[in-house]
Amino acid sequence: MPDPISWAIAWPYLVASLIIGYLLGSIPFGLLLTRAAGLGDIRSIGSGNIGTTNVLRTGKKSLAAATLLGDALKGTAAVLIVFYWAGIDHAIVAGLGAFLGHLFPIWLKFKGGKGVATYIGIILGLYWPGALIFCAIWIYVAVFTRYSSFSALTASLATPFILAGLGHWQLAELFTLLTILIWAKHHANISRLIKGTESRIGAK
Template structure:
């Protein structure tokens, strides 16, 4: 298979898997309506948690992470030796698919859970570093967005350590893109108005970046 075709297929595969809106599907199946009508309006686990259903939020987190990991694993298995070389493109595709699902008019989540799943498939030290920093910062600050952004940026160092530039480049691209999706959160963090974990079920509609 030509290398350019392997790259294209890996990216498309990642985008298709990433675009599955598990948060929206699960909340609708549970009779909670459209998750986009509450809180931040996005389809990720943090917003699902604002419904008050912790089990549903955990399931969304797991499934959003799984689709990121699956994109990398399937690309590597399906495309053979070329799959490993373009796994980073599959990971990028999955995150972009989650953030901009075509079925929802391109209005998706912010990509943290999907990125973490992709990091797990790209290399467990990347995942462990990102997850540990995310949980630690979130616990200390009680602010989910701060933990997510810190975890994304922390992932770049172990990626560079275990895989050099070929691995660090897609990980850095994912990390920086996910952080850029948090522009509104950054503004509220600087203003001291960012909602803390457990602060109400519906703290008011925010505009997504």
């Protein structure tokens, strides 16, 4: 059992780590960038999502790339800031907070993105080879299937097992939870994949 005194000292820092991560993760880059570009509310087009894929539907590839970068790096920033402040255990909590912030931002009535870019950013900050592995799996699957959603689902499913196989058990536990959340947020994509109606990369 954890020492009650140590827990009493630690829990305020864990809560602070979660809040810091959540606030950084809840920054809606897709919405802010498209509004700044004069394109209105990104939630009014396509899937209504604030993530990279929907921003790409505006036809502005540079905005989509900026959204991807912003959504990823806010996760990286959250874990690195807290890591240097309080160590790895708190950084993992901050990573969870950042992911929840992206999925359920308080500023947007808890209706956020699907989390793939932020997932990559979090693993980049905690264990950068894991981010390379995720991206390699995504690219491999995307080349053969041309389904962005299926590529993300496959890469996220593989990531916790790879982390566990490499001995990073704490990270494997975190990314198991994040993977479950990613799959839950992709329920509509999964339904379309099963029906064969999911859009392919490059399709008009």
